[in-house]
Amino acid sequence: MVNKDDEQSQKYIATQGPLDRTVVDFWRMVWQEKACAIVMLTKLQEDLRIKCSQYWPSRGSEDYGPFTVTLQKETTSNSFIIRELTLHYNTMMGNLRSKIVNPTGRIDPNKKEYYSSAQSTLLITHYQFIDWLEYGPQPPINSLVKFNKIISNQTEHKKGPIVVHCSTGGGRTGAFIGMSCSIKDALTESIIDIPAVVTIMREQRMMMIQTLDQYMLVHEAVLEQALCGDTQIVACDLQNTISSLSSSDNASVTGFEAQFNVLEQVSVPPQDAVCDVARQHPRKNRYQEILPTDQWRVHLKSESPDYINAVFIPSYKNDKGFIIAQSPLRETRRDFWKMIFDREITTIVMLSPIMEGEEEACAQYWPKEGTIEFGEFTISVREEWGHQSFSRKLLLIRNNKNNMLRRLAHFQVDGWSNDDITSCNEGAIINTMNLVKTLQRKSPNSPILMHCSNMIGRSAVFCAAMATVDQMKSSSVVDVFQTVKNMRVNLPGAVQNKGQYKMIHTLAAAYVNLFSTSANF
Structure with missing residues (x-):
């Protein structure tokens, strides 16, 4: 669990990308902590190397031990993919787990008679940033800031922590959490202290931010937010915003x-x-x-x-x-x-x-x-x-x-x-x-x-x-x-x-x- 000192701040769970043998454990953690979102900062495969097991279905539903994950919706843009998932916990399944799952953690299709009708459901948004390789060029800063803003806006009033992972759970994960916390500070406080944010993260999990480039990225993201600000317009307000941006302020400069x-x-x-x-x-x-x-x-x-x-x-x-x-x-x-x-x-x-x-x-x-x-x-x-x-x-x-x-x-x-x-x-x-x-x-x-x-x-x-x-x-x-x-x-x-x-x-x-x-x- 990674978070700032104040108890009211958004909590993050930093973790490695799930392996085949840990997918069930991953979903058990998500369920146990009642996470509201998952942020994935890696591709499944990078440079012909497996970085993370696919722990969600490409379509429909898939079972992982006592959990059923259903893909409800998937939206793709240039740098990221947003998926709406439902996580079902089959309460009786936990007691029968050893009887009905195969070695990969998935339910044996021949033993579906053990499937419990007693269910609980968790709604989770899955955010995957696909333009940031572990060993590659720095990701486009504006895309990363936009990605963070979408997550921040959509989780602002939700309870539960945000699960963040890359492949190792340190480098990109630490950079993203550090960026998110620092941008939030920039918007709400008069002082930004990125070294302090990184120090707090490293006290809670080792190797959070592993390279100088990742450390610089946090600074560049905060600068991007400070210089460019919030220029997003809700579609239904576009015409009114055009009128507002066309008017001048006291310095006779229009918003445009x-x-x-x-x-x-x-x-x-x-x-x-x-x-x-x-x-x-x-x-x-x-x-x-x-x-x-x-x-x-x-x-x-x-x-x-x-x-x-x-x-x-x-x-x-x-x-x-x-x-x-x-x-x-x-x-x-x-x-x-x-x-x-x-x-x-x-x-x-x-x-x-x-x-x-x-x-x-x-x-x-x-x-x-x-x-x-x-x-x-x-x-x-x-x-x-x-x-x-x-x-x-x-x-x-x-x-x-x-x-x-x-x-x-x-x-x-x-x-x-x-x-x-x-x-x-x-x-x-x-x-x-x-x-x-x-x-x-x-x-x-x-x-x-x-x-x-x-x-x-x-x-x-x-x-x-x-x-x-x-x-x-x-x-x-x-x-x-x-x-x-x-x-x-x-x-x-x-x-x-x-x-x-x-x-x-x-x-x-x-x-x-x-x-x-x-x-x-």
Whole structure:
């Protein structure tokens, strides 16, 4: 049991990840202590090594000695999974345990006649963070802080301790508990004393926080909370919050301006993006100061060089759910189609016209009629539909090397100027979003490709608005600040100004107002 000095503070139970032979003991402890939640900070397997036995069912119910665990619901996001479990204790089963269980601790299916009808039930929420390896890079701090906030909000008024485990029950477990306690101190007290928190934990369980990186992570998480604050909005309050954030305080700064100013402070500036290969191929970049990051850039398969100015962007449930690319140049059109074919893209969203004023904003990469070839790829237009302020096409792409043929939907939003992105046809954008979401249900594992002239304006706004709508649908809350902050890790400079930042909120609200009763919401 790990907790601070005051008896009113939230108690934690730090433990190792269950082994096959200790799963029943684990559930017995959860039942005995009447735990309200379980926080799991490891995957079942990491680097081909078993880190923890699966102690819950993948679906339905499973028996562990005298306990029956039922999976009621499972919700997945980029960095974590939340499961709603029920734990049933079959009271007579405990007395008959030696007669009816096999060596693994599970009930022998041939001895179900001993199953007792006398039951008690415990409701438990299981939180699993899946983006933190024991031997790997530091997890994304904002995701970990968000994970902690969800747990804190949902367990605030619940009785019983929170069970926390990784594989060993020391390193990641200690870092998480230390972070959670320190953030709580930051919100409720004027003094934060992380060394004291760690000392208290280590007096109660040895080896809590094992490395300098884990100790630094606690500090960085507290700093993240202090700088960024609480930017989450309950979905039903979105419209009222937009009005509130649009008003100025005594310093004549609106809430949106204040949030965006913080966003600028905590984000890596575009000029600091590290992508050596991009700088080696300046002719492939429309703007030399807007480049992808090495970690998240899209690689062209079996190519040398493998560079294209495109980057993976996280959707709400997939860290590679979107691809944002610069609109192709004349000399990069073949690379553009190579990327589409490599990544099995089925939806393209074009957010800039071919010409903007006197400048070419996008090279024509599909035929006006008939077919057109770019390297080994032949492109044709199968069908075309006109809508108010946007158009839709069915394109066919054939790889002449292997004669493979693929279909994809192409959307083009009209009249969205790069000079004033916030002056747009809102209806065209949200109707395009709705059609894209409808088509994407047929190929959920394929990234959605969106492009504009500079990547960080129209494409970033459209992408963030889609992710925000998905978050709202999944969890009934939105956090545009964190959505954009996450996006900027992959694409520095994404969402260029306060107006675009506010626009993401208004697009999400407009989408909900129009489509809240549709299948896409």
